[in-house]
Amino acid sequence: MFDWITAIADYTIYHLLNLSEGTSLSESLHFFVYDSIKILFLLFIVTLIMGTINSYLPVEKLKRFLQEKNLFGFEYLFASLFGAITPFCSCSSVPLFLGFVQGGIPLGVTFSFLITSPLVNEVALALFLGLFGWEFTLIYAITGILLGTIGGAVLNLFNLEDDLSDWVRAIIEKKQTARSHEESLSESFRERIPGIVSEATDILKGVVLYVLVGIGIGAAMHGYVPDTFFQTYLGSGEWWTVPVAVLLAVPLYAGASGVIPIIQVLVVKGVPIGTALAFMMGTVGLSLPEATMLKKVMTMKLIFVFFSTVALFIIISGYFFNLVL
Numbered sequence: 192m193f194d195w196i197t198a199i200a201d202y203t204i205y206h207l208l209n210l211s212e213g214t215s216l217s218e219s220l221h222f223f224v225y226d227s228i229k230i231l232f233l234l235f236i237v238t239l240i241m242g243t244i245n246s247y248l249p250v251e252k253l254k255r256f257l258q259e260k261n262l263f264g265f266e267y268l269f270a271s272l273f274g275a276i277t278p279f280c281s282c283s284s285v286p287l288f289l290g291f292v293q294g295g296i297p298l299g300v301t302f303s304f305l306i307t308s309p310l311v312n313e314v315a316l317a318l319f320l321g322l323f324g325w326e327f328t329l330i331y332a333i334t335g336i337l338l339g340t341i342g343g344a345v346l347n348l349f350n351l352e353d354d355l356s357d358w359v360r361a362i363i364e365k366k367q368t369a370r371s372h373e374e375s376l377s378e379s380f381r382e383r384i385p386g387i388v389s390e391a392t393d394i395l396k397g398v399v400l401y402v403l404v405g406i407g408i409g410a411a412m413h414g415y416v417p418d419t420f421f422q423t424y425l426g427s428g429e430w431w432t433v434p435v436a437v438l439l440a441v442p443l444y445a446g447a448s449g450v451i452p453i454i455q456v457l458v459v460k461g462v463p464i465g466t467a468l469a470f471m472m473g474t475v476g477l478s479l480p481e482a483t484m485l486k487k488v489m490t491m492k493l494i495f496v497f498f499s500t501v502a503l504f505i506i507i508s509g510y511f512f513n514l515v516l
Contacts, residue, residue, distance in 0.1 A: 193229055200225040219414030226406045226452060229321045231399065237317040238391040244276055246383050264344065267303045270296075271339035274307030275332065292355065292488070299347020306501055307339030309475045314398055318451040327516075331468070334511070338504050346500055354493035402452075409452035413459070432466045433509035437502050440473025450474050464516045469509030477501055 210217040291301040319328040
């Protein structure tokens with residue numbers, strides 16, 4: 192499927208740059224060229240598809256649907272699925288999270304969205320598809336959606352609404368669409384195409400630097416880091432490596448576009464897949480910048496409960512992937 196990308200990488204490294212095969216430099220550069228083209232190509236295609244879906248599922252419509260219907264607990268799944276089709280990192284998910292809270296949606300349901308959105312989105316899925324194949328991508332997507340669904344339901348049991356700050360209720364939504372919701376619904380698909388393409392292009396522009404940096408780090412690790420390095424420190428498979436990976440990930444804020452290429456190399460170097468994924472989920476789904484933003488709308492108690500619950504589920508997911516894969 193991607194033979195044409197391999198041909199481009201081969202020609203660039205071995206003919207244009209005239210580097211010899213098998214050296215650390217040529218291996219690193221070949222990895223960088225191949226993965227950069229493949230990932231950015233897949234990212235744009237998947238973003239177009241998800242943007243099309245997203246254009247038919249406006250936030251206001253979702254809010255009214257969740258408020259008016261008795262869904263018998265399925266609202267957590269719906270919120271998690273909505274999080275999966277929104278292209279946000281943990282920090283950029285916070286404004287939409289606030290909109291949900293303002294709309295009167297139960298806090299647990301909003302948490303389902305906040306958990307899943309940075310973990311499962313078109314950026315993450317496009318990267319996983321290019322690096323690990325569709326089977327693993329499907330397993331990861333289902334796991335991330337279940338993580339948000341169950342996590343939101345569990346958090347809702349704690350009745351944490353009183354731990355929201357007064358500032359939440361004082362916020363007035365500033366972002367207004369140029370056209371009304373009714374007008375957007377009347378648009379034909381052809382009329383939506385320019386907006387979808389523009390949104391996909393903006394997303395690509397917004398993450399391309401992080402993608403290239405992440406692939407660059409992965410390429411350097413691929414070509415220069417000894418195979419035994421990660422096997423020695425994270426590849427033992429000991430039970431404690433998964434929780435330690437999550438704890439180490441929290442201070443390291445990054446989007447999926449930057450960290451997934453690194454995860455690929457960690458796995459190649461011998462780190463168990465569950466440990467590597469736990470590190471990735473912790474980096475993408477939990478971060479100090481996110482906690483700082485949430486401090487404006489939550490008490491420290493609520494932030495601690497939220498982070499602890501999500502971290503626990505990520506650790507469980509890491510053990511699951513290590514056991515199954």
